[in-house]
Amino acid sequence: MTRNWPHIRHIALALFCAAGAIYIVAPLAIVVLNSFSSTAYNVFPPEGYSLRWYENLAQQGAFLGAAVRSVILATLATAIALVIGTLSAYALVKYRLRGRDIVKAFLMAPVVLPSIVLGVALFIFFVRVGIAYSYPGLLLTHVLVVTPFVIAITAAGFSNFDWSTEEAAMDLGAGPIRTFFRVVLPQIRAGVLTAGLFAWITSFDQVETTLFLVRPGDNTLPIEMFLYLQKWQDPTIAALSSLLILLAVAIVIVMSIAGRNRTPDGLVMQGKETSK
Amino acid sequence: MRQGVEFVSVSKVFGGHVAVNGINFHIPEGSFFSLLGPSGCGKSTTLRMLAGFEDPDQGEIWIGDQRADGVPAYRRPTNMVFQRWALFPHMTVHENVAFGPSVRGARGGELNRQVAEALELVGLGAYGARKPRQLSGGQMQRVALARALVNKPKVLLLDEPLGALDLKLRMQMQIELKRLQESVGATFVYVTHDQSEALTMSDNIAIMSEGSIHQIGSPHEVYDAPKTRFVATFLGNANALPVDVESVAGDTAAVSLKGLRFAASVGAAPTNGKGDIVLRYEAIRIGAAAAAMDVRTKARIREVVFSGSAIDYVLETEQGIELTAQQPHIADEKPHERGALVDIGWQARAARLFPQK
Amino acid sequence: MSVQTLPTDVIAPRSRFWQKLRPWLLLLPAFALMTFLFVLPIGAFLEYSVYSYERGRLVEDFTFKTYLLFLTDPYYHAIIFDTLKMAAITSFVSLIIGYPLAYGLWRCRWPALQRWYGLIIFSPILVSVVVRSYGWSVLLSDQGAVNWTLMKLGAIREPLELVYNLTGVVISLCHVFLPLVVFPIFSSLVRIDPALREAAMDLGAGWWTTFRRVIFPQSLPGVVSALQISFTLALGALVTPAVLGGGRVLVLPLQVYRATSDINWPVASVGGLVLLVMALITVALCNRLLAYSES
Numbered sequence: 003m004t005r006n007w008p009h010i011r012h013i014a015l016a017l018f019c020a021a022g023a024i025y026i027v028a029p030l031a032i033v034v035l036n037s038f039s040s041t042a043y044n045v046f047p048p049e050g051y052s053l054r055w056y057e058n059l060a061q062q063g064a065f066l067g068a069a070v071r072s073v074i075l076a077t078l079a080t081a082i083a084l085v086i087g088t089l090s091a092y093a094l095v096k097y098r099l100r101g102r103d104i105v106k107a108f109l110m111a112p113v114v115l116p117s118i119v120l121g122v123a124l125f126i127f128f129v130r131v132g133i134a135y136s137y138p139g140l141l142l143t144h145v146l147v148v149t150p151f152v153i154a155i156t157a158a159g160f161s162n163f164d165w166s167t168e169e170a171a172m173d174l175g176a177g178p179i180r181t182f183f184r185v186v187l188p189q190i191r192a193g194v195l196t197a198g199l200f201a202w203i204t205s206f207d208q209v210e211t212t213l214f215l216v217r218p219g220d221n222t223l224p225i226e227m228f229l230y231l232q233k234w235q236d237p238t239i240a241a242l243s244s245l246l247i248l249l250a251v252a253i254v255i256v257m258s259i260a261g262r263n264r265t266p267d268g269l270v271m272q273g274k275e276t277s278k
Numbered sequence: 279m280r281q282g283v284e285f286v287s288v289s290k291v292f293g294g295h296v297a298v299n300g301i302n303f304h305i306p307e308g309s310f311f312s313l314l315g316p317s318g319c320g321k322s323t324t325l326r327m328l329a330g331f332e333d334p335d336q337g338e339i340w341i342g343d344q345r346a347d348g349v350p351a352y353r354r355p356t357n358m359v360f361q362r363w364a365l366f367p368h369m370t371v372h373e374n375v376a377f378g379p380s381v382r383g384a385r386g387g388e389l390n391r392q393v394a395e396a397l398e399l400v401g402l403g404a405y406g407a408r409k410p411r412q413l414s415g416g417q418m419q420r421v422a423l424a425r426a427l428v429n430k431p432k433v434l435l436l437d438e439p440l441g442a443l444d445l446k447l448r449m450q451m452q453i454e455l456k457r458l459q460e461s462v463g464a465t466f467v468y469v470t471h472d473q474s475e476a477l478t479m480s481d482n483i484a485i486m487s488e489g490s491i492h493q494i495g496s497p498h499e500v501y502d503a504p505k506t507r508f509v510a511t512f513l514g515n516a517n518a519l520p521v522d523v524e525s526v527a528g529d530t531a532a533v534s535l536k537g538l539r540f541a542a543s544v545g546a547a548p549t550n551g552k553g554d555i556v557l558r559y560e561a562i563r564i565g566a567a568a569a570a571m572d573v574r575t576k577a578r579i580r581e582v583v584f585s586g587s588a589i590d591y592v593l594e595t596e597q598g599i600e601l602t603a604q605q606p607h608i609a610d611e612k613p614h615e616r617g618a619l620v621d622i623g624w625q626a627r628a629a630r631l632f633p634q635k
Numbered sequence: 636m637s638v639q640t641l642p643t644d645v646i647a648p649r650s651r652f653w654q655k656l657r658p659w660l661l662l663l664p665a666f667a668l669m670t671f672l673f674v675l676p677i678g679a680f681l682e683y684s685v686y687s688y689e690r691g692r693l694v695e696d697f698t699f700k701t702y703l704l705f706l707t708d709p710y711y712h713a714i715i716f717d718t719l720k721m722a723a724i725t726s727f728v729s730l731i732i733g734y735p736l737a738y739g740l741w742r743c744r745w746p747a748l749q750r751w752y753g754l755i756i757f758s759p760i761l762v763s764v765v766v767r768s769y770g771w772s773v774l775l776s777d778q779g780a781v782n783w784t785l786m787k788l789g790a791i792r793e794p795l796e797l798v799y800n801l802t803g804v805v806i807s808l809c810h811v812f813l814p815l816v817v818f819p820i821f822s823s824l825v826r827i828d829p830a831l832r833e834a835a836m837d838l839g840a841g842w843w844t845t846f847r848r849v850i851f852p853q854s855l856p857g858v859v860s861a862l863q864i865s866f867t868l869a870l871g872a873l874v875t876p877a878v879l880g881g882g883r884v885l886v887l888p889l890q891v892y893r894a895t896s897d898i899n900w901p902v903a904s905v906g907g908l909v910l911l912v913m914a915l916i917t918v919a920l921c922n923r924l925l926a927y928s929e930s
Binding site: 184 | 330352358361
Binding site: 246 | 665740763769771774776810868874
């Protein structure tokens with residue numbers, strides 16, 4: 003039986019989803035809009051438009067320094083986490099270890115813990131051990147936060163992996179290490195890249211875990227912004243936020259081009275599902 | 279000076295389950311050897327132990343005059359063709375075949391020459407630039423063969439390689455594999471559950487069941503002179519008749535079933551006066567041909583089943599014994615009809631006696 | 636033809652021990668990381684939880700005073716209650732909003748639209764929670780776009796108080812959690828065999844019956860997963876309540892933050908342990924629910 007008009011519930015759902023999209027985009031859109039406002043106070047609609055906040059931003063060296071610090075930290079943490087996480091995921095997926103579920107739950111534990119708890123615990127521990135405010139401590143903290151996601155996403159990337167290709171490589175004379183680099187890694191490349199991207203963003207956006215671990219004056223970008231927001235609410239922060247949103251949009255565009263023949267199911271962050 | 283492949287009292291246990299139970303066999307160098315048996319009989323495990331993917335829990339494995347168990351797979355002079363081919367999806371056909379030689383240090387022109395030679399051998403010379411996903415099943419099969427053979431292994435292992443191909447292709451590949459083996463000269467060890475493959479290609483077959491080898495021999499030997507009930511019933515189609523054993527004298531026995539008394543050859547002698555007779559469908563003759571047989575009786579035809587190249591007759595003898603007989607279907611010859619009473623007969627040695635299950 | 640030969644140096648059988656050890660060796664870096672940066676710090680937490688904070692100074696003597704404080708002081712009771720309340724409301728609202736969105740994403744008939752919509756839902760994750768909370772503080776303020784729209788439509792005469800209170804926090808947190816809630820539900824919906832839906836319809840069930848008796852039960856594992864994620868994240872939320880709570884939404888993470896800044900580490904430790912226990916209970920309960928829903 004065909005209908006000429008879509009059923010009422012289809013229309014209702016479509017409207018709801020459209021409203022949902024607006025809900026999702028609204029705060030980001032308003033931030034971008036606000037960054038061009040000519041007034042220091044927030045008002046809708048803006049009374050005038052100007053670029054003064056971007057100029058103001060350019061003069062705030064603190065933000066630039068924080069941004070650079072965040073980028074370097076995220077990149078280093080991601081690199082380390084990718085190595086640790088991929089090896090762990092490989093070990094977990096390939097071998098039928100006794101107690102594999104317990105091991106997996108143990109490695110996923112940092113995800114279950116509220117970030118502030120982890121941050122404070124690490125801070126107290128570092129003070130105790132005498133390495134408070136150290137860069138290695140901060141770096142390793144980010145590695146700790148990010149590695150569970152790398153493990154989960156990479157492990158999921160093994161789901162379609164043909165293990166007989168590994169045996170074939172060894173049968174043809176390649177030892178375990180050469181097999182891993184020439185046969186295993188190229189096949190799970192997509193999962194590793196996804197994990198890396200997700201890890202990088204997660205590290206870049208960390209706030210609660212990092213609050214007490216940065217040397218005062220050497221803040222990462224989100225913390226610099228967070229502290230700024232506790233004092234002032236002028237649109238300078240909107241200008242900075244707009245740039246970050248632009249970065250996010252760029253990443254989305256790159257991802258959509260790269261994943262053109264994949265359904266959203268392929269984009270699902272399986273990492274989130276394994277916090278059980 | 280040892281030659282070929284030898285397994286000495288090899289056992290393998292997985293969890294509590296004995297997959298391979300103290301098997302012994304020798305494969306002459308340069309022969310085509312099959313491991314034949316149903317799923318779970320241990321044939322794949324045996325092959326994998328030879329390849330180096332599993333280590334035996336007990337026993338020794340010899341390849342030539344060198345001990346192989348304990349040596350990792352990447353150091354053995356064996357190469358394997360996997361069941362689902364295991365081609366590297368991210369590499370081209372050329373790169374797949376080149377993998378083995380490149381690991382051993384071949385480069386440039388020499389490497390390309392070896393690859394080209396191997397691809398020519400399997401008839402895929404022009405396919406070097408393709409990726410596995412662009413190939414058909416049969417073509418992938420051949421790339422897997424080329425990839426293994428390019429390394430000139432002492433022993434080529436094949437793990438049910440033709441299972442995923444359709445019937446016609448399978449039969450074609452069987453002929454090609456046999457031809458390849460003869461021209462390359464390596465020892466081929468072939469694992470399958472399909473008896474026609476084993477029977478058509480092998481120089482020797484080992485029939486396995488539940489971790490043990492029941493019999494090793496040439497195709498004719500295992501088919502015509504099975505040594506265990508399992509071998510007799512696994513190969514071909516056969517009737518299994520429970521009989522009373524009246525006497526056993528060396529290779530022959532006298533048995534009776536529902537009043538029909540006849541002679542049979544002994545596959546394995548029963549000890550308690552009861553046994554099973556295994557009688558192949560095609561061993562029973564019907565009509566005029568029955569007159570020349572050792573054992574003769576009459577039977578009524580209950581069912582006629584036509585399967586193309588043969589006709590099966592489900593019979594009930596005068597004594598009430600149910601049998602199935604198979605005759606080749608010759609066009610122009612009229613098959614016997616349902617309900618007809620016919621003469622049937624078989625040679626005494628075609629009936630093999632074994633202990634009851 | 637040249638044939639490979641076995642290396643003569645490798646005659647002894649390879650030790651089974653090394654074979655068994657290999658996976659654990661691969662896991663060693665992860666274990667080391669976890670031990671030094673997770674297990675030990677939690678230990679430090681435990682240690683400081685049995686110290687006390689007197690007259691503005693840390694007293695490192697063994698005592699259960701701080702635990703008692705948490706258990707008896709109504710101030711802390713209120714904080715714990717508020718935290719749970721906020722987490723519950725937020726989880727509930729985000730599930731109510733998230734389920735239809737996941738359903739719509741699943742039933743979308745145009746693959747291009749489905750992909751784009753998925754990206755839209757997913758994209759806020761790429762933006763820092765600080766930016767998102769800031770955006771909501773602007774959007775929901777008295778002169779912000781929401782109030783302006785509602786007043787223009789004539790729905791209200793005075794601006795609604797949407798910021799610096801629990802409402803604003805819930806709205807903003809739901810926004811943060813939405814992608815994390817939609818995707819588990821979407822995953823479990825996608826896993827439903829389409830033949831089941833067709834079978835139900837073939838047996839005469841209308842849309843609502845099919846949904847109620849076939850689709851929804853099958854999507855429950857995803858719902859439970861989403862519930863666990865949103866609840867545990869809400870328990871630990873700090874930035875959003877700080878930016879949008881205006882000092883009125885005193886959740887436990889904020890308390891822990893303040894205590895740490897004041898070097899009142901015993902309170903911070905006990906508070907942190909309470910949060911940890913609440914999170915673990917949530918995970919355990921959700922695992923139970925998950926097992927129940929999958930049967």
